[in-house]
Amino acid sequence: MRVAVVGGLALGAGLRRGGYEVSVFDRDIDVSATGGYHITLDERAQSALERLVDPAIMRRLRASGSALRLRDRDALWDRRGRVLGYGPDLTGSASIDVDRITLRTLLAEAVGDDLHLGRAVSGAGRDELGRPRVVFTDGSSVAADLVVGADGTHSVIARHLAQGPTNRPAGIIGFSGRTRRADLSSDEQQRLGERSTMGIGPRGTALYVGFLDPVGNAALDAPELRMSITTGPTYIWGAMFPDTAGTQSLRDLCGTRLRAALLDRYRAHQWSDRTLEVIARANPSSVASFRFNAASTRATDLAPWNASDITALGDAVHATPPTAGMGAGIAIQDAADLITQLDAVVGGTTTITDAVGSFESRMRQRGSEALTTAMKTVRLILWTDTALGATATRIITPLLATTARFRR
Template identity: 70%
Template sequence: MSDVGQGDDGAPRVLFTDAAPVSADLVVGADGTHSLVAQHLAGGRTNSPAGIIGFSARTLRTDLSPGEQQRLGPRSGLAIGPWGAALYVGFLDPVGNAVLDAPELRMSVTTGPTYIWGAMFPESHATDSLRELRDGELQAALLGRFRQQGWAEHTLEVIARADPQSVAAYRFNAASTRATELAPWPAGRITALGDAVHATPPTAGMGAGAAIRDAAALLQHLGRVTDGDTTTAEAVNQFEAGMRQRGSEILTLAMRTVRLILATDTTLGAAATTVTTPILAAAARLRHR
């Protein structure tokens, strides 16, 4: 898709670089953070950099030492250190998951107990340069940055033993947390959903789920059009009102963590984190005994 607009008859029209234009009754942009559809509707970008560069990959649980397997366990958690360094480790065991009973999904990359981790640093010239690296080179540079900041070697094992080809870097983008600033366009027969409207940093763990909720809500409202109870424009208007509220809620949660990470990237924030982190870590150990 290269652009979206309206034909002479007022119907939504989608343009392609390698195919003929297509007219439709309704166009829904689910094309992510850099959505062409949302940019067309809003007259510009619908999000901006949140100030953090993220790095992610996957590490098989069996590739970790027995001690680290026991320490991490079947849990997920986030550690935030001084100067904006943070590491999230999420546990995933898809074995027995009902969705994998479908034969066509047996090719899932993650088929055994795996830690899906995400490292975070404030955006800067140094972290921006890491985005140009790939695979093992990026993995080594990331480990080096954590070591420079004094992270214990055992906490970095999940990064060191990750699949090098799964390591990737990306920028966190975020839309406004204000509901009134989301989907800032009149309702019509072109709309958008998910990150195209409420681009959400992964710090809430709800971005994909919110997009699915958007799609389900849109279908529900459009069902009333089929029943003859409302028009398409009215259904889209009601859908967008609910989407604004949902988007605002998850963005508020996600940005709370983003702001916390950025707050440690100051002299005072780093000092406070240095003092409180050992206390919080000890409390977490006691809680999980």
């Protein structure tokens, strides 16, 4: 069976390992040319990945990952930096955080010569024999037995299948950056600790600060295998504001100008300077913007097409805001599940269409669950941008902070 994959390094790696004839086409010319943020892989995602890549690559991934079990409990705080509450005990967690660049580099290595970079896709269709094909922007095309779009939120393949977009803006624009822990004051290092935190303020302002330390908190103690781009304790943060014309204008800025504009925006909403130190001392070149997009939380709305020999997975189908930290992990599970269904085709017990139908049914449910989790936080942030929500946030957060202080 020949499979053409658009994007989808994890799927390509798994198909190659499974003995399929696969070609992976990616518009990027360098797999490492991506944002410097991190990806969370829970136990289910890691189990799926073990199906897709060789054990040696999994060992290198875990040697380059930051183990959540070695972190402090996550915390929720207000715009003054006062703790409102803590997350669950992470001692028994199998989850890891890994640099996005590290993960993509390892997956590209697993795909090997079947990866074709610099191939931008313009659409999908069928050749003269009725086989599905991928059409490229240069006018060329490639036919296969199965075409899979794993090309992200703005997927060309999923749009072809759905005859329109598969997601829409979620109402938030995010800005991300990286700050070395050593660059913060000792007081702020102590306040943030070795944990991930979320700060909530009125008028849709929020700030996520994730802690990443693939060296000190390595999931696998094997320094000789480590290839993380993060080499010391680092905070990878995400600033969030309502998706308005004013916020949109910030996306035209970069570097120090963007960093300064973000600080001004928070200060206008009376965030204290200590909560903003992680932004003020960030590496200016790391600061970037992105819009939150989301598919429907209803499983019946996802993949709204009849099963065939063209399909899609991951964010192409169930675009998930980063507020749940599940998007990449769910896409990896999609890839492993699709290969399981295709194995039955190779074994002669089903057809491609039926295998794809079974896969899409399971994907809808999996995507719906992840989206439901992610949208809870999105809706909370947007609720604080209402008159009632803003007033309630100003009144309630000091009370929660006082309660949390007494509990400690």
